[in-house]
Amino acid sequence: MPKLTDDELGTLLRETFSAREQLTDQLPETTEPSRRRSAVPILLAAAAVLAVLAGVLYGVSRVGAGPTQPAATPTALARTATDDARIWAVGLDSLLQSVKPDGGWRSVIVMDLSDVGKDHLRKGPPIAPEQRTLISELVSRTAPITYHGEMSPAPATCDNSGVGVAQLRDVIDKGDHAEVEVNLYHDCTHWTTAKYRVERQGVDWVITQTFWKRTVR
Known part of the structure; x- marks a missing residue:
């Protein structure tokens, strides 16, 4: 033209x-x-x-306009053994605080469920010594932690004086977050169990949702 x-x-x-x-x-x-x-x-x-x-280039500039981007898909968390220890610690600490006895926790025994029973209630590898140390440090303000494998759900003697037994389930990778279940035997007659959504924030892991928490006598 x-x-x-x-x-x-x-x-x-x-x-x-x-x-x-x-x-x-x-x-x-x-x-x-x-x-x-x-x-x-x-x-x-x-x-x-x-x-x-007229052959004139005509355009309208729109803020934020551009080609449509495909929806982002959750990426793998690439967790390390240290990450798993932090996830277990934040779940355990939350549960211990929610049922903390009046006099505080005198002792909490953590059972590594990968060692329990012939079916191994936890499918992952045993909790490594370095992981145990980190969990104990992160939960130390709430309760002193010790570890045990094969044992009954309660200590041999139970005097209802702040002794608990915790069970740590496998950390489940959900793409953009992790999930973990923690069980706690306390007050000699109570089982409290909870499942948490845990997300990474820098080097730390924080609970962003409690899916459920229930106590059984």
């Missing part, structure tokens, strides 16, 4: 806009003056058509 001169471009603009203004006169009016239909969208449309016909 031949390039339009300034005069020809001005004439085409006036003719185009004049035709569009006549169309706006035919639009029905609203009952409220503040809601009268505006001619601006029609004039902008006419200008856009004219720009294409």
Whole structure:
């Protein structure tokens, strides 16, 4: 298409806009003056058509506009043994605080369920010595921790003086978060169990949701 001169471009603009203004006169009016239909969208449309016909690059910049991005999919957490220890610790600490006896915890024995029974109640590898040390350090403000494998659910003597037995289940990777279940035998006659959603925040792991927590006598 031949390039339009300034005069020809001005004439085409006036003719185009004049035709569009006549169309706006035919639009029905609203009952409220503040809601009268505006001619601006029609004039902008006419200008856009004219720009294409004249061979002029016409564009509108929109903040945030761009090609549609596919929905993000959760990525693997790439957990380490240290991460698992921190996840166990935050779950155990939360459960111990929720049922903390009046006099505080005197002793809490942690059972490594990978060692329990012929079916191994926990499928993962045994809790390593380094993991045990880290769990004990992270939970130390709530309770002193010791470890045991094969044993009955309660100590040989139970005098209801702040002794508990905890069981740590496997850490389950859910893509963008982890889940862990912790069981606790306390007060000589109570089982309290909880399942938590745990998310990474820097080097730490925090509980962002408690799926359920229940106590059975």
